[in-house]
């Protein structure tokens with residue numbers, strides 16, 4: 001497939017027809033960034049039903065690190081589906097589940113015996129990590145962070161920070177969830193180190209003012225906050241959290257759902273800080289889009305809940321396990337962590353140029369290939385500009401670049417491009433982004449000056 005078609009005039013006829021059917025039959029609660037429908041995808045390019053092509057800077061929200069439609073993954077899915085698609089692991093077991101557990105436990109950080117268990121979605125894995133931690137410790141409370149995102153089920157929605165759209169009118173929420181601040185140097189007007197120290201001090205205060213540490217089962221943290229706006233934990237922060245957990249017998253749980261599998265330039269983002277989580281939650285890029293997630297961690301913690309307490313009908317489905325095994329082969333064969341670091345270097349250099357040129361860019365940040373820019377109305381006040389981000393996204397889509405947003409205020413543009421993107425596609429995507437930024441910044445400048 002070639003890469004893009006300029007000024008697409010989307011949605012095309014076929015997408016418009018599907019949109020009408022979608023509006024009639026699909027509940028509006030499930031939203032979509034783009035109003036076009038996918039027909040096929042390969043590597044870092046998606047083609048819609050009208051034949052328009054997009055360089056994919058969203059990667060299925062961080063699911064496609066190995067790239068779309070990898071032949072090895074497709075083949076593994078076909079082969080397993082032809083053998084059998086389901087028995088339910090809790091009824092009759094199958095080898096791909098066991099093999100995946102073996103390989104994931106070897107891959108997860110930590111020089112200690114580990115075990116793994118598999119589920120379908122990220123949220124389901126987060127729920128189960130909390131269940132395991134509660135059973136293992138006999139404690140009820142969970143600590144999470146400002147700007148955190150952990151899913152849309154009752155417990156994970158309660159753990160998630162953003163009110164609208166995730167929580168509003170969906171209460172009452174699950175109890176015993178306590179929220180600590182997460183370092184956000186840009187908005188805290190601090191250096192990363194100062195922000196990290198301030199957050200640790202506040203967590204210590206919470207142990208006096210809000211929840212006794214001996215009642216806390218787990219602290220669940222995203223090493224780079226995803227949905228919240230791509231804030232990487234400052235160097236040393238995760239280590240300090242881990243030390244605090246150890247001091248109080250709290251389990252350190254890393255939510256690596258968006259950061260895992262080479263996205264940040266390491267196999268897992270906790271590797272940057274050399275932290276070994278007691279439990280790690282994985283999903284997204286482990287299955288290249290097949291619904292599979294998991295919890296992996298210390299064997300004695302994982303084995304605390306007795307037989308029958310964990311699982312689910314489809315959990316660790318054999319076709320999804322086969323896909324995940326093929327994905328792991330790719331991670332072993334190709335140095336996608338290094339590729340992620342390269343992507344980070346290329347994109348960050350361009351982001352820095354953009355920031356010099358366009359005052360609407362308040363901050364650029366990221367780790368490896370997990371990159372973002374924060375858009376503001378004014379660099380001094382840092383007032384978020386979600387409208388400008390919507391305009392940038394829409395204009396980029398028309399130019400053949402698939403972009404998505406993030407952030408508490410919806411004013412962050414995030415990049416999760418498949419890591420097998422070619423340099424040419426990456427640079428072309430960045431050119432489109434620049435072109436889009438220029439046109440939206442110009443419109444904003446014109447509107448402001450005509451209002452003066």
Ligand SMILES: Cc1ncc(COP(=O)(O)O)c(C=O)c1O
Pocket residue numbers: 061121122123124126149150151152222226227255256257258283284
């Ligand atoms: C860090 C993190 N945790 C949990 C989830 C929830 O995963 P899922 O949407 O598969 O339930 C997500 C999804 O974006 C995520 O990024």
